Amino acid sequence: MDLFPITSQSCLPKSMGEGELPDRLGSLLVAARKNLEAADVDDPALEARILVEHFTGTSRLDVLTSPDRQIGEAQRNLLKAALSERVEGKPVYRIIGRREFYGLPFDLSPDTLEPRPDTEALVELALPIVRRAAAEQGKCRILDLGTGTGAIALALINAVPQAEAVATDISSGALETAQRNADMHGNGNRFFTCHSNWFEHVEGRFDLIVSNPPYIPTTDVERLDVEVREHDPLRALDGGADGLDPYRIIAEQAADHLGDNGRVAVEIGYTQKSDVENIFTNSGYVLEQMARDLGKRDRAMLFRPLQCLGRP
Ligand SMILES: C[S@@+](CC[C@H](N)C(=O)[O-])C[C@H]1O[C@@H](n2cnc3c(N)ncnc32)[C@H](O)[C@@H]1O
Numbered sequence: 632m633d634l635f636p637i638t639s640q641s642c643l644p645k646s647m648g649e650g651e652l653p654d655r656l657g658s659l660l661v662a663a664r665k666n667l668e669a670a671d672v673d674d675p676a677l678e679a680r681i682l683v684e685h686f687t688g689t690s691r692l693d694v695l696t697s698p699d700r701q702i703g704e705a706q707r708n709l710l711k712a713a714l715s716e717r718v719e720g721k722p723v724y725r726i727i728g729r730r731e732f733y734g735l736p737f738d739l740s741p742d743t744l745e746p747r748p749d750t751e752a753l754v755e756l757a758l759p760i761v762r763r764a765a766a767e768q769g770k771c772r773i774l775d776l777g778t779g780t781g782a783i784a785l786a787l788i789n790a791v792p793q794a795e796a797v798a799t800d801i802s803s804g805a806l807e808t809a810q811r812n813a814d815m816h817g818n819g820n821r822f823f824t825c826h827s828n829w830f831e832h833v834e835g836r837f838d839l840i841v842s843n844p845p846y847i848p849t850t851d852v853e854r855l856d857v858e859v860r861e862h863d864p865l866r867a868l869d870g871g872a873d874g875l876d877p878y879r880i881i882a883e884q885a886a887d888h889l890g891d892n893g894r895v896a897v898e899i900g901y902t903q904k905s906d907v908e909n910i911f912t913n914s915g916y917v918l919e920q921m922a923r924d925l926g927k928r929d930r931a932m933l934f935r936p937l938q939c940l941g942r943p
Pocket of ligand 1: 743744745746747750776777778779780781782783799800801802805827828829842843844845846866867868
């Protein structure tokens with residue numbers, strides 16, 4: 632997740648203004664974009680397209696091929712309400728209740744973090760481990776700690792049919808959403824939720840333990856962008872006094888749940904590389920590989936236990 636830099640939304644107008652939206656698809660898209668431009672949202676063209684497509688049930692192709700398509704009053708009213716919510720600061724994916732991650736749709740709920748594109752770096756880093764275990768053993772067991780929408784585990788098992796995942800979270804609401812997402816993707820039979828405080832109720836051993844834990848220092852949470860602070864759940868963000876508490880727990884307890892040749896892959900805040908490396912090194916791991924996010928910042932780390940029985 633890319634939760635920085637901190638920006639202020641105080642310049643946003645409080646409502647999108649009065650007046651009817653046009654009833655033709657092409658003009659409607661232009662009007663939506665202008666509304667969002669006037670409200671100074673980050674990417675008005677993209678966000679207008681997302682909202683228009685969602686609330687009119689149209690595609691990007693429809694706008695190009697049928698700009699004169701008539702849009703009914705009910706749909707325009709829904710879009711108008713959505714534009715007002717956006718202008719008031721609600722993130723676009725929260726409004727439509729869904730966000731794409733690694734090419735798959737994920738339903739959101741108030742209990743889940745919105746999966747962020749930067750987390751795809753963690754999936755890319757972990758995927759070769761999953762493929763290798765599947766090729767060598769005919770299966771791969773994944774443990775995803777703090778699964779949220781299920782984004783990481785579901786991206787991995789969707790890419791490797793022989794893989795299955797146990798997905799934990801402290802939030803039962805998040806686990807319900809994750810299970811719905813697994814079912815929506817047709818992977819519900821390879822995805823098992825476990826309500827647990829980190830490893831507390833986890834049983835068995837895994838080829839890969841993966842996690843994007845909360846990693847914002849407590850005192851920084853209140854300085855986050857308001858769209859993050861007010862719409863992502865606090866327990867998905869707050870990583871304790873220095874933001875590193877979950878890494879300490881994972882590094883300390885992962886060995887009890889790793890199979891031979893198992894690996895641990897974690898997402899990090901982009902300034903946390905050396906701190907997280909120290910935590911894992913002190914617990915008997917070596918850093919095997921790093922991955923950077925779309926902004927070329929350190930974002931994911933792959934660790935191997937020193938006593939790993941398999942190949943280095
Ligand atoms: C940063 S979010 C990551 C969500 C998802 N994996 C993703 O990448 O989009 C961290 C997740 O950890 C969960 N979490 C926080 N504290 C936890 C704990 N003590 N035990 C298990 N999960 C926890 C939160 O509920 C949240 O879903």
